[in-house]
Amino acid sequence: MLEFIFADSWSPYIVGSLIGVLSWFSFIISKKALGTSTTFARGSAKLGAVFLGSEVYDWKYYQKYKPELEWQSMLVIGIVIGSFISAVLSGEFNLSLIPVTDFESILNQNILGRLFSAFVGGIFLGFGARLAGGCTSGHGISGTFQLSIASWISLIGFFVGGAVTAFIIL
């Protein structure tokens, strides 16, 4: 048991099954599906208000998704904490500015390249998630298992768009 808790990693099938079980409990306890990307949309209103003033809060999108702390924002904060606990227990926590990787490229092995790839990638990710209406968790896991048509198309689109881009840039 102790070995299991401190192990570097768990089998993807154990982790996948436990995420599936976590989804049941999320529906039972919170009446919500696991998802994360709406939180970044809510947060983006605050950022926009810093540059453009508080009238951005009146925008239609921010009327639908108000910039306030709610269940999913707490879930995202929880992910940071949970990952930190797991990384500390398995001795995997380390501060890094550039990912240590075998897939070396100017986009990830120098600081300016990484700033560019991470920032521009983040912009695409944020915009794409809002247009598609979800991310790898909201569409890719929670939406697909509810047999949503949009979620299955999204899951395929995420990996097709991702694979094509990855083969081009790396």
Add this chain to the structure above:
Amino acid sequence: MESKTRLIKGLATGIVFGFLLQRGGVTDYNVLVGQLLLEDFTVAKIILTAVVVGMLGVHFLSDRGLVELKPKSGSLRRTIPGSLIFGAGFALLGYCPGTIAGAIGQGSVDALLFGLSGIFVGSFLFAAFYERYDNLIEKNKFKFNTFPELFKINHWLVIVPLSALIIIFLVWIESIGF
């Protein structure tokens, strides 16, 4: 603002989710990019296993009236370009919105400083785009949200073959050495 109890429920769910993502290896840049380059199938194994387990459980619970499902809607004009743009961002950044939170917890400063600010900017740009073109964006939504509704069949007639197909795929992936 939501009640304190709900906020705590969200936080607790997130802590378990983050622990699992980190322990599964999917908060690691290499594992995520490795999946997109088709060299490492950890991401597919986790997602597909979660889909099978999640699907069997929530539909069982929903048939008994214990939970209420909320399948997402979409439209071709939103879902296809949105998911492809998302994919391009996923490859550039090396994380998705959930795993980036995990990567931050694990100490990836590039995720926190550059990636996170990019996601906020991208989401803000969408809100600006939506302010102007909301009518166009919201048009032509799918008439049916789910496959059982589309095919007008009982959901278990989709769940059982789909689960079998996923399990066969995973066994095949293992058998060819991934």
